[in-house]
Amino acid sequence: MSLKSVVKSVLVTVLVLSAVATQAKIEIVITEGVSNARPIAVVPFRWNGATVLPEDISDVITNNLLRSGKFNPMKMSDMPQFPTQDDEVDYDAWAEKGIDTVLVGNIEERGNGQYEVSFQLIDVLRAQATGGESKSLVNGALVLSKDHIVEAREKIINTADFRQYAHIISDIVYESLIGERGAFLTRIAYVIVRDRETNPLPFQLVISDYDGENETRLLSSPEPLMSPAWSPDGNQLAYVSFENKKSQIFIQDIYTTRRTLVTDFPGINGSPAFSPDGKKLAMVLSKDGNPEIYVMDLASRNLERITRNRTIDTEPSWAPDGKTLIFSSERGGKPQIYQVNLDTKRARRLTFEGEMNLGASITPDNTNLVVVNRTQGDYHIARQNLQNGNMLVLTKTFLDESPSIAPNGSMIIYSTVHEGKQVLSLVSLDGRFKALLPAAEGQVKSPSWSPFLL
Secondary structure (H helix, E strand, C coil): CCHHHHHHCCCCCCCEEEEEECCCCECCEEEECCCCCEEEEECCCEEECCCCCCCCHHHHHHHHHHHCCCEEECCHHHCCCCCCCHHHCCHHHHHHCCCCEEEEEEEEEEECCEEEEEEEEEEHHHHHHHCCCEEEEECCEEEEECCCEEEEEEEEEEHHHHHHHHHHHHHHHHHHHHCCCCCCCCEEEEEEECCCCCCCCCEEEEEEECCCCCCEEEEEECCCCEEEEECCCCCEEEEEECHHHCCEEEEEECCCCCEEEEECCCCCEEEEEECCCCCEEEEEECCCCCCEEEEEECCCCCEEECCCCCCCEEEEEECCCCCEEEEEECCCCCCEEEEEECCCCCEEECCCCCCEEEEEEECCCCCEEEEEEEECCEEEEEEEECCCCCEEECCCCCECEEEEECCCCCEEEEEEEECCEEEEEEEECCCCCEEEECECCCEEEEEEECCCCC
């Protein structure tokens, strides 16, 4: 996988618009890292209604927390009781099971397709120490409080909102206990490649919820699709097409499916990447000779050339502050990662370990660089500390590519080969948690994780 082959792969795509539900749903299969995660109990929410429960909220929350790599939810069969509110919780029983946090809740059917959902997140150890109540002075008066209840909320939702609200509750639990924002209410974009012999449009650009639910096909083509990139507001995708026998960059609204042609220059038009403020688009163009990095102002369509080198510069991505770009270049021999200041146009090399490094991006907190690192012929996802330069290889597979970081910086989704099939996979930023996301049908690649959507 030389840098030249990466650039050549940009020269593909004939798009046929199609916004219909897909059939090759991906599912997350956890392979490593749950046993060392934090124990928690998500007790099944009590259902009080005359009709069928639209969605099992507690089940969605349990799976979300499990897939985050941070939690190890207790099996329902191991639960000592099934409380629905704090007053019913036997703190000692949960503590004896090694559970320090319990989530309980209720779902009340209100009629006309509306439901009241309430929940409490309970600190078992604190409740055990205080007997469920603590005393404090408020305006000189001694009052009782229940500060062992970490979160307690209620909301009226509609039938169609169950899954979304389960993601919202998961985000609340995650942030309350981990101290950083959860990424359960996000989406991923990726490319599915079907059997060419049976499908006239085998290449499909798809989006889904982060967990593979609610898959929607945006594009179908007889030729490969690639390089989907989210806008910061999560409403648009930029991508590369090869209509009229030449590469072009389009931006498409994921809700209306309307698309806009962005570039139509001679030669390569590839690797689009939105700036953090959504006003600019970085890209690779070869209109002036070698493939170089350019930035386009999307409002005026003014184009600025960023790099000037006799070798290939490609795969731009933005630093979180929008002042610099990260890119891959062969200017030092084999491909490595460089950072260029957009004002001065001065570039400096960031990676030195391994035979080559490709496809880099910076974590949202601006502390780590995520790359595809080749060592002894194998391509792995790796993380490099931007302060001390130390690199940690995160994966054990041999042909990993296209890493994309979750908006909270906790996980990386990437494409790899598993049992002879191209699939998506997840790895946590510390490398401890791993999961596969195989599709029921076809090869899956080129993942792109959305920004926060709410």
